[in-house]
Amino acid sequence: MRKKLIAGNWKMHKTVPEAQTLARQLADRLSDVNFADVAICPPFVDLYPVSLILREKESKIILGAQNMHPEPKGAFTGEISAEMLLSAGAKMVILGHSERRHIFGETDGFINAKVRRALEVGLVPILCIGETLEQRKAGKTNDVLREQITKSLAGVQIDDPHKIIIAYEPVWAIGTGVNATPEQAQEAHTFVRGLLAQLWGEQVAQEVRILYGGSVKPANAQSLLTQPDVDGALVGGASLDADSFEGIIRSGF
Numbered sequence: 001m002r003k004k005l006i007a008g009n010w011k012m013h014k015t016v017p018e019a020q021t022l023a024r025q026l027a028d029r030l031s032d033v034n035f036a037d038v039a040i041c042p043p044f045v046d047l048y049p050v051s052l053i054l055r056e057k058e059s060k061i062i063l064g065a066q067n068m069h070p071e072p073k074g075a076f077t078g079e080i081s082a083e084m085l086l087s088a089g090a091k092m093v094i095l096g097h098s099e100r101r102h103i104f105g106e107t108d109g110f111i112n113a114k115v116r117r118a119l120e121v122g123l124v125p126i127l128c129i130g131e132t133l134e135q136r137k138a139g140k141t142n143d144v145l146r147e148q149i150t151k152s153l154a155g156v157q158i159d160d161p162h163k164i165i166i167a168y169e170p171v172w173a174i175g176t177g178v179n180a181t182p183e184q185a186q187e188a189h190t191f192v193r194g195l196l197a198q199l200w201g202e203q204v205a206q207e208v209r210i211l212y213g214g215s216v217k218p219a220n221a222q223s224l225l226t227q228p229d230v231d232g233a234l235v236g237g238a239s240l241d242a243d244s245f246e247g248i249i250r251s252g253f
């Protein structure tokens with residue numbers, strides 16, 4: 001049985017005091033939530049202050065980061081290592097988000113190095129993949145997903161399905177208000193699960209969680225999250241406000 005995971009990607013939002021306020025609100029409101037896992041991924045500088053609040057509140061909310069560098073340390077001005085994330089209280093890390101790929105030019109090879117490093121230190125990668133509108137219109141969705149999965153996970157062996165999470169985020173649905181239909185999400189997730197089975201075997205693939213991301217909000221969460229292969233959501237805009245994030249979590253999936 002795959003337990004759903006609802007993860008909030010705060011992107012470049014929330015100063016330290018704002019992040020602490022939201023973390024406090026979520027910890028208070030979600031203390032009874034056992035039916036799903038909940039994660040929040042604030043900006044780097046917010047991680048440690050938010051971790052203190054989650055600890056103080058004895059919250060089950062999992063802390064995640066949005067990126068990291070694959071090297072353990074060194075002359076990489078402006079970068080953050082996996083160990084730093086762990087020491088700040090993070091348990092997960094979003095890798096290969098489409099904004100990293102498209103705005104900052106990250107390649108599958110670079111993302112692969114990050115995935116390996118995260119796994120090495122025991123951080124759970126949330127590996128993001130997804131096609132652009134142009135690629136979808138050209139009928140290339142599956143080719144793109146296959147290439148991203150194959151290259152980002154090259155040489156990665158997974159025997160414990162809880163060590164990694166995949167997020168299918170069609171680029172055309174991110175921050176646009178246009179979500180994939182539940183059928184489109186289900187179709188892509190089934191395809192991705194098949195790819196994972198080729199890499200790690202059917203048994204592991206059946207247990208790896210595949211999240212959907214792209215304009216998830218309280219109004220569409222239930223229809224997406226009740227799809228059999230949609231194991232949760234990676235939520236951007238709607239995770240920045242306690243009401244809407246809670247609304248998604250309690251949407252009755």
Ligand code: PGA
Nearest residue numbers: 174175214215235236237
């Ligand atoms: P969105 O972002 O929910 O604002 O579309 C999702 C994401 O980029 O992870």
